[in-house]
Amino acid sequence: MSPRPEEEEMRRDVVNRVEAVIKDLWxxxxxxxxxxFSTGLYLPTSDIDLVxxxxxxxxxxxxxxxxxxxxxxxExxxxxxxxxxxxxxxxxTDRETDVKVDISFNVETGVKAARFIKDHLKVRDSFVIHTVIHLNEHTKPRLNLNEVFTGGISSYSLILMVISFLQLHPRIDCRASNINLGILLIEFFELYGRHFNYLKTGIREIMKVMENRYRPSMLCIEDPNLPGNDVGRSSYGAMQVKEVFNYAYLVLSHAVYPLSRSYPNRNMESTLGRIIKVTQEVIDYRxxxxxQRGNRHNARMMDIKEEQTSSEDQQRDSTSPHRAGSPVSLSSLQQQSSFSSSSSSSVSSLSGSDIVSSWCSFLEVQEKSLKTYVNTFLR
Structure with missing residues (x-):
């Protein structure tokens, strides 16, 4: 379910159309x-957030x-x-693509949150975050938790939960590059589905225990970009999401149990497919x-390659000292003529007697060398 180039291009076009309307007004x-969409953690059905x-x-x-x-x-x-x-x-909802767009005004927290996520996001985090968000998106319509204002958990809250989970993980090797990501995912569902105390514990970069007189919300998550802001204050349906996490833990832990290899239906679906169902509607939409976009994307990539090739050819021609059609300067001709004249003059300066004397000297040297060799051999 990773984003494809065509999907990203389509979303960019949606942003450009909405931005054009806004620029006409202001x-x-x-x-x-x-x-x-800014962090790259979007799904095919995710909306676009603009400010x-x-x-x-x-x-x-x-x-x-x-x-x-x-x-x-x-529409x-x-x-x-x-x-x-x-x-x-x-x-x-965009008329051409059915992509949903949310537009807010003069709210800086969303942009800061996106920067925070980009700074903290690692490869191993991305897998866990993608899976958790996908599971959340899959179950929200069934639980009537499509939006935060109806009690659901935002993607930003889920990402902060994943970051907190990884930062406070008791195992040292959880940050290793070769860590088993599937085990991390199961442990995430185990923590927030079975063991996490939502009534007394809040989530921040370091977890803190709430005092009895201070419990602002069922799911208290402090915004790292705005201390004191509880991003989970409207998620009053958090206990339903907790049950979803618990269900995911039970299903995945059962799927990786050694005895499950002998089950007759184990090959009918993947391990993650047991908790995440990609509907036929999503498949058809992709x-x-x-x-719609494939041919256009390929044509655009071909144009880019042709432009790069032509620019490289131009650079090669401009740097070549003997490129075709380049004008010959008068100074270069003068240098060539002076070089040829000097060469011919040096050759013509040797007279016939000089050549004969040089040849005789060469023969004398060879004769002396031969005599030395013969005398040495006879001894």
Missing amino acids: PMAKVEIFGS VYGKWEQPPLQQLDQALRQNKVA PFSIKLLDKATVPIIKL EWIIQ
């Missing part, structure tokens, strides 16, 4: 991407709503204004993207 506005920076007293939700409808960027029924939320946003 030419001085600045649009930035954050969230899973718009500008000078407004109140977020101009209504004005942008009208502009999006007029430019037909999104009219898909545009929703969440002006009563903690962070007012506009939600829409194939549709390849059909």
